[in-house]
Amino acid sequence: MRRKSPPPMAMKKPLLTRKHNTVQQFAQLVQLLSNSTKTNEKLDALSQYFATAPDKDKTWVLALFSGRRPKRTVNSTQLKNWCIQATGLPEWLFNECYLTVGDLAETIALLLPPHTHPASFPLYHWLQQLQQLEKATEAEKQAFILQAWDALDDSERFVFNKLITGGFRIGVSQKMMVNALAKTYDIPAATLSHMISGNWDPAQVTIEALLHQSTSGADASRPYPFYLAYALEDTPAGLGPIEAWQAEWKWDGIRGQIIKREGQLFVWSRGEELITDKFPEFTPLTGSLPDGTVIDGEILTYANGSPLPFQTLQTRIGRKNVTRKQLQEAPVAFLSYDLLEWEGADIREKPLIERRSILTQLIDLQQQPALLLSPEVNAASWDELALIREGARAQISEGLMLKKKSAPYQVGRKRGDWWKWKIDPYTIDAVMIYAQKGHGRRSNLYTDYTFAVKDGDQLVPFTKAYSGLTDKEIAEVDNWIKRHSLEKFGPVRTVEPKLVFEIAFEGIAASNRHKSGVALRFPRINRWRQDKPVSEINTLDDLKTLLRQSGSPEDKV
Amino acid sequence: MELLQFTDKGIWCAAGDFYIDPWKPVQRAVITHAHSDHARWGHQSYLSEHAGIPLLKLRLGADIHIQGVAYGENIFLNGVKLSLHPAGHMIGSAQVRVEYNGEVWVASGDYKLEADGISVPFEPVRCHTFITESTFGLPVYRWEPQQQLFSRITNWIYENQQAGKASVITAYSLGKAQRLLYHLQDKVSRIMGHGAITNVNELLLSQGYPLPTLERVTPDIPKAAFKNAVIIAPPSADDSAWMRRFTPYSLGVCSGWMQVRGHMRRRNADAGFALSDHADWNGLLQAVTATGASKVYATHGFSSVFARYLGEKGIDAQEVTTAYGDEETIINPET
Ligand SMILES: [Zn+2]
């Protein structure tokens, strides 16, 4: 449409003015962060927020987005019940809504009638009020929540409910938040990351106090950028003589750096997160490692000379406090790959063979149970190495790493000197028997499926799997499920056993917690076998054969 | 025998020997509106409201055999009295009222209660039995008044302009796109459209609808022209090479499904606006009550939920499986 002159309105300021200094500003931030798929946009929004929000709100946002949850004074069941009372909806209908929306805080925000007594307060006001409910009676709590709901608009209600239910899953990593703060306050990211680590209470600490501590400790913590490998697509024969290469098992844990400087120990993950507090196993290294040492390696759960399955490591991450039980059941060790700093000097330019020799001596002398050397795998030829690689699964490893002995330690993902040579996954053709809705961006779509193999004329469920399908396939499968499910209500749909999928997985172990007697590692949908009838899927015997062949110890999963 | 029955070809009136929105080829099809899940190819003869005829011909071909009737006009087929009544869903959309031996059934097709400015607004029709759509039959679907919604859209466009970006809005080409154009025409200086949208627009302009003329996006338009413009595209153009030519742009999706955050994120949209031509939860309840019907059948959408809820409220209600989809759904690509 073309007009002679643009109407003046087109140039005007936005009609709706943003309410600054209120929880609305935070609600808008959350909305933008959860909608945006662009890292730069998110970073700008965060940095803008930190530049303009009230100081007291900033500390809270920092706490919320770094997993420092405020104490829970109201629980999800209470919220749900009060919403049901306020709306007069039957409980089953509330549950249906929740299944579609996939998030309790949002479900409630959408169901409540429009507010009648709007009021604007900053974020910290609501958080303080919530904290003060700790010793309140149930009736007092309910009265406060109803009053708050009636004061907030839909988007504010959503974040308010989220403050209670916890977990803003909006794709903001610790790293992104650190970068945003670094931008706003003009402090190097590595320094900042250290400043906001550890234990602090957002209700007590001001943002100034957090960000104006002595920076010397922070500098001491600074990690080196990790060198990352590409996957080897061909055979390694193209890499030249095997003598020029060092092979190691490829471990499947958390890539990390252990830093000892100025009498302090720091453990970093590859995501630039300081995770020293999560692994008390490394505390003795503070005393034993010499100052000016940086080691690159993998954090694994490890016992009796061999790694434990990755699932056990998962019990250790994502938790603030480690229990004694976890320490016993899932002890960790650091399998060292490389030495980056020695006697205070950056030695990354030295060839691997030299770095490795210092590293080997260092670890030998340390005699620390939690600090090990990731062993070299020796072979006389590429063919022999290929044979050894076939046994990777028995080592709880994903394959081999190939590193050029003469190469320096580079920055980031680079081709040429380092390669990962993974083993092919196992595959099984199976039929879908149950479906469940996903979460987040996949709420209301059936994306989580349970698969079965044949056992005589029975179908035996053996794994759940999701991902691996394209959005278009997911939509197609979802549509099919909606038309072929046997239940109308509730979260799990039993479907006609018709759709066949190829399931890939990295490992298999015996398990008495599963009906099929096996548990899989990293099961995922490889592809939809529209060409395959159900009569041709794999059998339980096929799975048991894989189990025997894998040589995996009993009950490791 | 029931006056209207649910068969594998569609909703069938045995006494009058006609089908309503059949999904398999039949002799005589009464069509509620021109969306592809309701108006299909291959019927011997079609009957629709006058305003729907040009749209049906655009979609199904100029050579279909079609008869037009006005809203409220009675016609008789084998002694069965049939009339069409405004459904407010899109131009020419109708509810079908069928009367025989004193018994009245109404099949709603798709409908919404809010007057959109271009189509004839919904009118409730009293009946004994009501066949209702229930696309958004869940209480989380509650639309905000359109004036408020359009000012949010306008606001978003201004913000994009300030950031030097084009505003690309996806909206279903038949119905939703015209509603957008009608409401945005005085607020922005330059609106362009994908061919699928301009085709429909030209047709409707020739019929005298109060719509703006719409500039078609063609390969020879210089890239600079897109800066600060509003471009309306069908949902199928999402993330295509066609769309990338507008870079830098911000993508807004207009669909009732945008009410839920998860859906918005799935679309990779920069903004989602819950603009729908279907009734929301309260609209459905209000419509059912206004018919005074003692028996209700719920079709497409959250039909099982909606029927169960009506049942608990003392209305004899049942869900029916049909082949109607939903033109807004993310799953079915636009046809
Ligand atoms: Zn429709």
Ligand SMILES: [Zn+2]
């Ligand atoms: Zn429809």
